Amino acid sequence: MAIEDSNNTPEDNCNSRRDFLKKSGLITALAFTPPSLVAATDQKWEQRLAEYFETIPLSIEVNGKKHNLQVEPRTTLLDLLRENLQLTGTKKGCDHGQCGACTVHVDGSRVLSCLTLAAMQQNAHVTTIEGLSTGNKLHPMQEAFIKHDGFQCGYCTPGQIMSGVACIREGHANSREEISEYMSGNICRCGAYNNIVDAITEVEEGGKLS
Amino acid sequence: MKNFQLVRASTTASAVATIAKDPTARFIAGGTNLIDLMKKRVAEPDKLIDITGLDLKKIEQLDGKIRIGALAKNSHVAEDKLIIKKHPLLALALAAGASQQIRNMATVGGNMLQRTRCPYFYNTDMPCNKRQPGSGCGAREGFNRMHAIFGASDKCIAVHPSDMCIALAALDAVVHVEGPKGSRQIPFAGFHRLPGDMPEKDNTLEYNELITAIEIPDNDFNDNVHYLKVRDRSSYAFALVSVAAALDIKGGKVIDARLALGGVAHKPWRLLEAENDLKGKPATNENFKQAAQLAMQGAKGYGQNNFKLTLTPNSIVEALAIAASK
Numbered sequence: 012m013a014i015e016d017s018n019n020t021p022e023d024n025c026n027s028r029r030d031f032l033k034k035s036g037l038i039t040a041l042a043f044t045p046p047s048l049v050a051a052t053d054q055k056w057e058q059r060l061a062e063y064f065e066t067i068p069l070s071i072e073v074n075g076k077k078h079n080l081q082v083e084p085r086t087t088l089l090d091l092l093r094e095n096l097q098l099t100g101t102k103k104g105c106d107h108g109q110c111g112a113c114t115v116h117v118d119g120s121r122v123l124s125c126l127t128l129a130a131m132q133q134n135a136h137v138t139t140i141e142g143l144s145t146g147n148k149l150h151p152m153q154e155a156f157i158k159h160d161g162f163q164c165g166y167c168t169p170g171q172i173m174s175g176v177a178c179i180r181e182g183h184a185n186s187r188e189e190i191s192e193y194m195s196g197n198i199c200r201c202g203a204y205n206n207i208v209d210a211i212t213e214v215e216e217g218g219k220l221s
Numbered sequence: 222m223k224n225f226q227l228v229r230a231s232t233t234a235s236a237v238a239t240i241a242k243d244p245t246a247r248f249i250a251g252g253t254n255l256i257d258l259m260k261k262r263v264a265e266p267d268k269l270i271d272i273t274g275l276d277l278k279k280i281e282q283l284d285g286k287i288r289i290g291a292l293a294k295n296s297h298v299a300e301d302k303l304i305i306k307k308h309p310l311l312a313l314a315l316a317a318g319a320s321q322q323i324r325n326m327a328t329v330g331g332n333m334l335q336r337t338r339c340p341y342f343y344n345t346d347m348p349c350n351k352r353q354p355g356s357g358c359g360a361r362e363g364f365n366r367m368h369a370i371f372g373a374s375d376k377c378i379a380v381h382p383s384d385m386c387i388a389l390a391a392l393d394a395v396v397h398v399e400g401p402k403g404s405r406q407i408p409f410a411g412f413h414r415l416p417g418d419m420p421e422k423d424n425t426l427e428y429n430e431l432i433t434a435i436e437i438p439d440n441d442f443n444d445n446v447h448y449l450k451v452r453d454r455s456s457y458a459f460a461l462v463s464v465a466a467a468l469d470i471k472g473g474k475v476i477d478a479r480l481a482l483g484g485v486a487h488k489p490w491r492l493l494e495a496e497n498d499l500k501g502k503p504a505t506n507e508n509f510k511q512a513a514q515l516a517m518q519g520a521k522g523y524g525q526n527n528f529k530l531t532l533t534p535n536s537i538v539e540a541l542a543i544a545a546s547k
Contacts, residue, residue, distance in 0.1 A: 065226055084227035084269065084328070087256070107257050111322060120325045126256045127326070130227050131271050174322065183321070195456035196320020 031137040067130045074142030082129050089113045089124035100140035100169050113168040115139050121177035133158035140169035151219035155210035163201035171197045176213045222259050225385050229271040241254035241401045248272050251327040254335040290430040291330030313448035314388035337379035349443040350376045351420040368524040371486040377420030390489035391465040391481040394437045400430035413488035442467035449540035460484035464540035474500045492516045504545040513537035
């Protein structure tokens with residue numbers, strides 16, 4: 012699905028880009044050629060070629076670390092994180108945007124990584140659950156989830172925590188009702204909702220989030 | 222998901238030119254519906270045109286109207302100070318839709334183009350005239366609890382899923398689109414369509430046209446507005462019935478009224494007759510009930526969704542009463 016450049020040296024990045032350009036130059040040229048000139052070209056051939064070969068160079072920063080990758084257009088951000096960057100803290104629940112387990116922050120905004128194409132996140136800054144703690148020191152939201160028992164099986168927890176942090180930063184944690192409404196995109200089938208709201212309320216009231 | 226080619230458009234003109242050459246290509250912005258449909262193989266485009274780099278995100282006050290760029294995110298519009306002040310009904314409807322994560326991704330243009338959530342449309346093992354014209358409608362005599370009570374056809378009884386669009390219909394928004402022949406404007410009432418014999422076509426947009434903005438004319442519906450959404454759980458679910466209600470009340474009398482329903486038809490269901498009936502009358506529950514009765518003319522249940530025949534008028538009265546009491 013995606014290949015990370017073996018070394019992240021600038022030269023290698025140039026090489027991979029050059030290789031890509033060699034491969035896709037023809038495709039791109041065809042795609043943007045005026046219709047009269049394309050008429051003689053078999054469009055289907057162009058597309059089959061594109062589908063077979065095309066990977067797209069992607070420069071993306073995840074938890075402060077820059078990665079230069081080659082990704083297939085169909086790779087979701089969730090699969091990129093889990094399968095290629097081995098960041099398996101972000102969970103695949105439904106994979107259809109219904110459960111919130113895959114919630115991450117992209118450029119500071121919480122989104123569903125299962126419905127996000129990685130190739131469209133050029134130069135984006137992504138934060139996952141692995142990026143919240145500082146060394147061995149847990150993030151205040153992580154500590155609050157432990158203190159308030161904000162989980163049972165734990166599968167939805169990374170998404171809940173990422174969503175909870177964003178909920179406070181957005182200014183949507185001013186009452187229990189508001190927290191419930193703005194956390195509704197994160198489903199917990201164990202039913203730890205009350206404890207999750209307790210945890211978010213404590214972090215909000217403690218003013219521990221910058 | 223089937224693999225596809227991804228190209229990035231740098232201008233509206235190049236986006237339109239690219240799709241004009243390849244009718245099977247699709248634009249992608251937020252992707253919250255399209256990627257889901259592609260994973261289910263309901264949509265299988267060979268090429269996606271990434272339009273997120275286009276300069277279509279602004280929300281601005283123009284002379285006598287507010288213009289919202291097609292790429293403005295749903296959460297940005299819902300929380301925009303100008304929108305909250307001038308069109309609180311739109312802000313309420315947006316906040317009632319999806320979850321904050323999805324609102325952070327979804328754009329105004331994409332929201333308008335989202336497909337129905339009818340389970341037969343999503344399940345490729347089932348017949349569905351919208352997904353595969355001529356294959357039949359599984360819902361008419363099947364699981365149709367969520368389905369239409371207004372304007373359905375023999376071919377399709379699916380409902381339009383957006384909340385935002387219900388408010389936009391009530392507010393007389395105008396859709397701006399760009400195509401190979403230039404730009405044109407589509408009044409909101411003429412944007413989405415009823416299923417008729419062509420349920421595969423949700424709206425009147427041509428394949429090679431791109432939504433660039435919506436414009437909402439200024440109005441006097443600043444205070445007495447409400448968006449009531451009745452659903453199976455209190456948040457993050459599609460509407461069984463939703464009501465966008467806006468009243469201009471002066472001295473206890475309704476000067477002007479707007480009413481539109483969601484969750485009951487293939488398009489946002491505007492209630493012009495009920496609106497006209499309310500005008501000039503005192504804002505009382507009796508008058509709201511009469512308007513709701515008028516609104517229900519022509520409603521038809523299909524079995525499991527018969528409860529909507531009662532829920533809908535009750536919701537209209539409730540929404541109007543809450544709007545009037547604000």
